[in-house]
Amino acid sequence: MIFTGIDALDGLLEGGAPDGSRVLFAIEPEADGQHFMITMLHTAVVAGKKILVVAPFTGKDAYLVEVAAQSRYHLDCYKDLIRYIDMEEVEKITISHPNPQDRKQVWVEMIQEIVNEEMIEAIFVYLDVLSDQFEFDGAVSLFNTSRFDHPVTVIFEYFNLFGTEVLNTLIEETPFNLIVTLHAGSGVVSFFNFFTIHSVSWLSLPARSLPYVATDGHIIPYIPKIVVTGPPNTGKSTFVRNVSEVGMSVDRLGLLGTPTTVALDIGHMASKGFDINIYGTPGQERFDPIIPQLARNAMGVILMVDVTRPDLMPRARQLKGIVEGNIIVPIIVVANKADLDYSVTEEAIRSELQIREDTPVYFISAFERKQCRDVINSMVDQITKFSF
C-alpha cells in the first residue's frame, strides 16, 4: 500500500492506494494541486519504496529544486531509491524515434526493463507531454502494470484543460482505481482550492468536494464552517470552547447574571486531518435574523438540545429550520446535559425535531472535552463519507 501522505485523504481512503493500483490526480487550471502527487511520492520514498519518476517537463535537478522549494521535501536525499526519466531523456527518445508507433514501443520496453530490473514499486508519471505524443489512453498504456513481473502502483498527474466532461470520457476509456480531481474556486482570482475523490475502486465513497489549503508545502484539507445552534442555555458556547484549540465568544451578561452569546462563538480545531472552523450561533429569538448569514455555506450543522428542558424542543426545531434554509447539509443532534437527571428520550428528540433516521443523536455533557470531540469526529465522517 502507498499512502497519499495527506492524513485526511488517507483517512477517507481507509489507508492509501493498494499495491498494483492506478491513481490519477487530475488538476484543473489554477488549482494548486501539484502537492498531491509530490506528497504521495515523498511518502512512498520515506517508506523505503523504490520509485520511478517520469517528468518530461523538466530536468532532474530543476525538478528536485522545485520540489524542495514548493514542498520542503528533499528528494535528493533518496538517490538510491528514485530513478528519474527527465526532459533530456524524453527528448532523446522523441528525436531518435520520429515515428510515434516506434517511439511508443521504445517507451514500453524501456519502462518494462527499468521496472523489472530495478524492482520499482511505484511509478510517478507527469502525463502532459506524453499525452500530447500518444493521446491520453496511449500515454497511460505505456505503464500497463500487466507487463511488470511484480505489483507496481502507478500514479499519474494530468493537467486537465478540457473540463470535467472530457475527463469523464477519458477515464471511461481508461479506468483508474482512484481518481482525485483538483479544482480552484475562482472569483477575480483563484481564492480557494478543493479536491474531489471522483472515484475509488476499493471503497464506496460519495464524490464529495472538500476544500484544502496548500501552504508551506503541505496540503491541509479544511472544513471552513460547522455551525452549532440550539435554544438558549443548551451549552453551545461550552461545546465550541471545549472542542476548540483556539476560540472566542462574543458574550455579555444576561438578565439572570449568566453570560449569553450576543453575536457568535468561533472555534478552530483539527480533526481527522481536517482543519475545522466552528461557529456557534446565539440561541435567543431576537438574533434569528442573523442566523442564516452565520449558517451560509456551512458544511454541517450541530443542533444542541437540553435534555433537562423538553419545553425548548419546539425552539430547537425552529432553529433547525432556520439554519437548514434551502440547503442540504448533514446534521448531528447533541443532547447535552446528559450528566444531569433528565427524562427526554432519543425517540422523543427524533419525533420533536423531525430528523431523519440516519441522523445521529448523541447524549453528552458539553463539559466533557472528549465527548465533544467525538461529536466533531462524527461530523467529519458525516460530511465526507455519508450521503445526506
Next chain:
Amino acid sequence: MYSYQFGIPALDEQLGGLVSGANVLILAPPLSGAERIAYNLSSPAKGEYCVLLTSDERAAEVGNFFKMNGTERRALAIIDAITKSDAPNILDTDRMKFIASPVDLTGISIKMSKVFSAIVDESLKNPTPGVFPPPIRFCINSLSTFLMYRNLEVMYQFLHVISAKLKKNEWIGFYVLNNESFDARTISVIKQLMNGVVEVREGENSFELRVIGLGGRMTPWLPYTFDPNGKLVVEG
C-alpha cells in the same frame, strides 16, 4: 469600464486605446522586434500592472527593458519558462517565478494564478485604492516556443482559459507569434481567441505594423523603429 491606452501616440490617436478584456495577437516575422513591440504595448501605465510570461528571453533581460523604460518594480511580474533549465537552483521571488520549461503548463498555470492573486491582494491593501480589479496587461512573448513543445489543441485550450480569465477581469493580453514558423491553420486557430491582431511586415526601409480588429477598425501600415532604450516609435 477601464480603458487602456496603447501608450504609442500614433496608435492611440487612430484607435483611441484598447477596450478592456481585449486579447491581441502580435503576428510578426523573425527579427522584426516583435517582443519589443509586445513589451511596449504591455508597459503598465500609472496604477496598472504587467504580468509577462517569457519563453524567449530571460526574466533579467525582460526586466531590464521595463526598468529602462520607467516601469515601477512592483508593477511588473515575470514568469520565466527558460532560465530554470540552465540554472536549476534559481528560486522564485514575489514578482519573479521560474518554470522548469515551456512544456510545464501546469506549473505555469499555478504560478500565474499566484502572481495574479498577489497583485489583487496588494491592490486591496493599497492606501490609495484604484480601480478594482487592478488593471493588468498580460503578455506572452513567444507563443511560438510553446507551440514547438506542446500540440496545438492543448495550447488552444490553455490560451482559451487565459483569454477567458483576462476578459472576465477586464484585463488585456498580448501574445507574440512568429508568422513564418507555423502553417495557416495554426495561425487561424490562435486568431480565433483574439479580438485584434497587430500585423508586422518588412517594408521598403523599415518594418511596418498595422492594427486590425479592436472595434472593427484597421490602421494603415505604419513604419516603426525603436529608440536606444527599446521604446517603440511609430510614424504616422
